[in-house]
Amino acid sequence: MAGNDSPVKMPELNLTPESERGVDLDVGMKQVMAVLTAYFQDKRVTLRASPGGVLYVCNSELGDIFHVPATSGNFLYTGGDIQCSEVMVMGHPDNTGKVWAKSKVVATVDNAWPLAAGEVIKFSITNLNMLRLLIVTNTEKAIIAYTM
Structure with a gap:
């Protein structure tokens, strides 16, 4: 992750106001985001969990x-x-x-x-x-x- 200073765009985070450029994240935050997100069909998607911390896993439509x-x-x-x-x-x-x-x-x-x-x-x-x-x-x- 070091050396990659490009801003991160994630509409799932519902940031307001939304920045055209994305959000600048430090290395520690990028590591956290890597754990909380995954790639599916060449897109970054947010992993979701229940209030008890159980990761939601579902089949495709x-x-x-x-x-x-x-x-x-x-x-x-x-x-x-x-x-x-x-x-x-x-x-x-x-x-x-x-x-x-x-x-x-x-x-x-x-x-x-x-x-x-x-x-x-x-x-x-x-x-x-x-x-x-x-x-x-x-x-x-x-x-x-x-x-x-």
């Missing part, structure tokens, strides 16, 4: 939930170009076959995670187009939920 129906046996699915932070895939409760889930490369029965009816997997990806599914049985479905 739900983007959408949708079903992917297979239109043939061994149906391959690649997600659309949608920014996200996490995806959850579930084998539809009425399925008799398996759904195989993978990220970044084509899902096969030899490299993906198997999901029977009602089973779920959740993993972090930055775009839904990284999701790959193999739905083995024609007309069966995968249920997908993703967060923003």
